[in-house]
Amino acid sequence: MSSQRPVLAPFKKESISSIFIGIDFGTSYTKVSYSYAPTTNPQIHTLKWNDDFFKPTVLFIKNARLFFDKPDGESKEVKYFKYSMLEESLRNNRPDGTKENFEEMCCVYFLAQVIKRSLQKIQEELHLDDISALDIFVNMGVPLENFYEEGNKRNQGLYLDILENAVTLAGGSKVRAKIPENQVLISNLDEVYSEMLCKKAVLNWKANVYPELAAELLLYHESDFVHDGLYAVVDIGGGTVDMALFQKSTITTTKEKIMDCINQDIQPYGIEVRKSKNISENQLMSVFAKLIVDAKQNNKKNQWICPVNFKSIDVFFLGGGANDDWYSNAIKKTPLERNWKQAEIGTDFNKNLNEFIMGDNRLVVKDQRLIISQMLSRHPNEITNVKGFPNFYTTLNCSLMPSSSSLWEDSMYELGKRSGYIL
Secondary structure, X not given: OOOOOOOOOOOOHHHOOEEEEEEEEOOOEEEEEEEEEOOXXXXXXXXXXXXXXXEEOEXXXXXXXXXXXXXXXXXXXXXXXXXXXXXXXXXXXXXXXXXXXXXHHHHHHHHHHHHHXXXXXXXXXXXXXXXXXXXXXXXXXXXXHHHOEEOOEEOOHHHHHHHHHHHHHOOOEOOOOOOOOOEEEHHHHHHHHHHHHHOOOOEXXXXXXXXXXHHHHHHHHHOOOOOOEEEEEEEEOOOOEEEEEEEEEEOOOOOOEEEEEEEEEEEOOOXXXXXXXXXXXXXXXXXXXXXHHHHHHHHHHOXXXXXXXXXXXXXXXEOOXXXXXXXXXXXXXXXXXXXXXXXXXXXXXXXXXXXXXXOOOOEOOOOHHHHHHHHHOOOHHHOOOOEOOOHHXXXXXXXXXXXOOHHHHHHHHHHXXXXXXXX
């Protein structure tokens, strides 16, 4: 009897109708996961890039060309372009002759290559003869700034426009743009990108952006290991530190799980930004303390927030900087007793994430740094389960906002002012 492994028969084209791609577009690393439908055993797969799940968010310049893969010989790295659009301290020196939107061009080119290559990998892994006829959903996690309102003009556009242009360049629109295999002349990309900004292509694929925090909270929402209570999430990225205070509760009669985001904040205090800026522990401590104090005050003023117990909060640290003791030590030193007596809480830090990540049978690869891409690799209707986030939910025709959203409009306006996006 032969000891060879049986060859898997190719999936019939009719057996898979949809591919769901989740992208965690990070300042330092990018992660991609996917799932497909229909299936009786839904699983979330994560793609490897050169034997690693973490693809460096880096491009290369050589001879006036932009490369996705590092070319032979000497070349210059282009890093941090994802967040340097918002944080100038991370910005690279632009090549001669490029326009002000160089960082945006890098984002579009990088994401287009990621999407195109991800689909090639998925087609190979699923043994599909043709992937072009399937429904393809590309969902990407982005910073909370993407959803600010600036005056009377909605500022939904920055990362959503970038994703849609990347999808177009990757071949997902009615205009069949062809992306070079690995390199592009910067002047040509500049010309193509300028034309794309003027003429919006109609997409064949569905492109959506979501707050990274919303994706992370979905894991807590769906996990049986996370019991009802008050929690804080601190997501430490390369560019930003995103924080959210949320409550998980269960309706007694129906056993339905409810996740309410009570307060949230985002600051440019990420790992890479901290290398170039003198960010003190007091700055991070102050933001975390204010997150709790504001939530407690709002809890008293607004009927729609369920009663919560602020005397015990579990704090979860996520992201690539989760192992950096500077952040956890700074938050542990938050002077709640001295400067924020009204908070009256005690905290349990470094909550073990593995107990519910390891217990989730959907996740083929189990790593907290992959959670955003994994939670986004599904149909958009399954991503909108967290209440209390900005008004982007209304654009998805979801009735998940509180009956009175003025609190969140006010808080987002104040957050925008503090971050410099609203003057």
